[in-house]
Amino acid sequence: MKVTKRFVLGGMAALPVAASCTTTAAATARAPDTIVVGAGVFGAWTAEMLRRTGRKVELVDAWGPAHARASSGGESRLTRAGYGTSRRYSEMAADSLEEWKRLSRDQDLPLFHQAGVLAFFDGENEYATGSHETMQALNLRSERLEPADLRKRWPQIDWTSVAFGLHEPDFGALMARRSVGTLVEQFVRNGGTFRKAAILPPKGADTLTSIETITGETLTAGEFVFACGPWLGKLFPDVIGARLFVTKQEIFFFRPPAGDTRFAMPAMPGWIDFFGDTVMYGFPDLESRGFKVADDTHGPIVDPDTNDRLPDAESLARVRDYLGRRFPAMKDAPLSETRVCQYENSSNGDLLIDRHPQWANTILVGMGSGHGFKHGPGVGKAATRLLEAPRAAPEPLFALASKALKQDRAVH
Numbered sequence: 001m002k003v004t005k006r007f008v009l010g011g012m013a014a015l016p017v018a019a020s021c022t023t024t025a026a027a028t029a030r031a032p033d034t035i036v037v038g039a040g041v042f043g044a045w046t047a048e049m050l051r052r053t054g055r056k057v058e059l060v061d062a063w064g065p066a067h068a069r070a071s072s073g074g075e076s077r078l079t080r081a082g083y084g085t086s087r088r089y090s091e092m093a094a095d096s097l098e099e100w101k102r103l104s105r106d107q108d109l110p111l112f113h114q115a116g117v118l119a120f121f122d123g124e125n126e127y128a129t130g131s132h133e134t135m136q137a138l139n140l141r142s143e144r145l146e147p148a149d150l151r152k153r154w155p156q157i158d159w160t161s162v163a164f165g166l167h168e169p170d171f172g173a174l175m176a177r178r179s180v181g182t183l184v185e186q187f188v189r190n191g192g193t194f195r196k197a198a199i200l201p202p203k204g205a206d207t208l209t210s211i212e213t214i215t216g217e218t219l220t221a222g223e224f225v226f227a228c229g230p231w232l233g234k235l236f237p238d239v240i241g242a243r244l245f246v247t248k249q250e251i252f253f254f255r256p257p258a259g260d261t262r263f264a265m266p267a268m269p270g271w272i273d274f275f276g277d278t279v280m281y282g283f284p285d286l287e288s289r290g291f292k293v294a295d296d297t298h299g300p301i302v303d304p305d306t307n308d309r310l311p312d313a314e315s316l317a318r319v320r321d322y323l324g325r326r327f328p329a330m331k332d333a334p335l336s337e338t339r340v341c342q343y344e345n346s347s348n349g350d351l352l353i354d355r356h357p358q359w360a361n362t363i364l365v366g367m368g369s370g371h372g373f374k375h376g377p378g379v380g381k382a383a384t385r386l387l388e389a390p391r392a393a394p395e396p397l398f399a400l401a402s403k404a405l406k407q408d409r410a411v412h
Ligand SMILES: Cc1cc2nc3c(=O)[nH]c(=O)nc-3n(C[C@H](O)[C@H](O)[C@H](O)COP(=O)(O)OP(=O)(O)OC[C@H]3O[C@@H](n4cnc5c(N)ncnc54)[C@H](O)[C@@H]3O)c2cc1C
Pocket: 037, 038, 039, 040, 041, 042, 043, 060, 061, 062, 063, 064, 065, 066, 067, 069, 070, 071, 072, 073, 076, 077, 078, 079, 197, 198, 199, 200, 227, 228, 229, 230, 231, 232, 235, 249, 250, 251, 341, 342, 343, 344, 365, 366, 367, 368, 369, 370, 371, 372, 373, 374, 375
């Protein structure tokens, strides 16, 4: 069934909907040049970047943009440029931020909050020094702060065992579900189409010419992009299958003390605490949703369809214990909300943006690995470049060939 923009956003009543944006019958009559399957952050930006080349693009999703079980759903995502010595990710985060800001600029509700991001470390390490040097080389603001500076600027944090911090004042938080919904709204407003349909694992010999929906429809196009997040392995069991590691991740929101402004912007930035082998991260109390805390450690392997989405009591106890030590005034803060999502990890954390090994007209995009959201615009551009230059090799960092069968996480 073809749908209007109003239908696309039907489950997103909080977003403004302009009546003039209905997709017309004329606009949808011709078969699309390109079909993008998956309306998470990667598929939505890829569809938008392809639309900007003049292609007629159809975006398809089984449930809707950034729905509650998608990896792009939920409230907020950090955007930052600190990636150790990986210049490519730092550049991609910075370029992508410009697109996010452009998208955010004309909205009634913000998509990006420039809260700043503060990473702090229990000792010198290559990741921290590499991040600082790479950001400086790219003219991105990065401040190295010693414990005395940290205590002065953020006295609401207990700085015990912290050796130094890196502050990125120009980055911050993206409102996840709202951002993807808004992007799809604009994509449809500008001539793209959205279809709600579940796609079956595709079949083809030398090239892919059509795909089938679960209800028996055949969708035809000249090019295809599959951006199916944690479901990518189900569509491509042989090509992706065991190369994708889907892990359970839990998020906790706590209510700050009444009338206390120390845990909201501008007093509190987004933050990442690197200690030992653990990475805890969180957000200021954005839009009064609560002070968000999460453990970035990979949880158990789960199936995105059957994961019960219930947090474990032990995880809550661990996070609460951490919260009380690092943010003493939050020690007894009541829990206000929990969410259970999944990371769709590659073996080492690098993203996937490559051609299907048999079908040159088909691009596979995914493996956001817990850090992909911020890069949505950059992923869309890279996928578009592969379709624009059929003979060009994929970037080695993003190539399918670099995705191993055993997990060895290297990218955060
Ligand atoms: C808890 C959590 C915290 C995170 N924190 C950060 C962060 O701070 N910063 C950051 O940059 N990144 C972060 N990430 C990572 C980032 O959110 C994900 O990598 C990114 O959202 C993945 O997007 P995607 O489009 O690949 O997948 P998804 O959002 O899952 O989208 C895939 C879409 O494909 C659709 N689909 C699947 N199969 C089919 C089918 N057969 N037919 C039709 N449609 C189909 C699904 O319905 C879904 O909508 C975090 C992720 C999680 C879960």
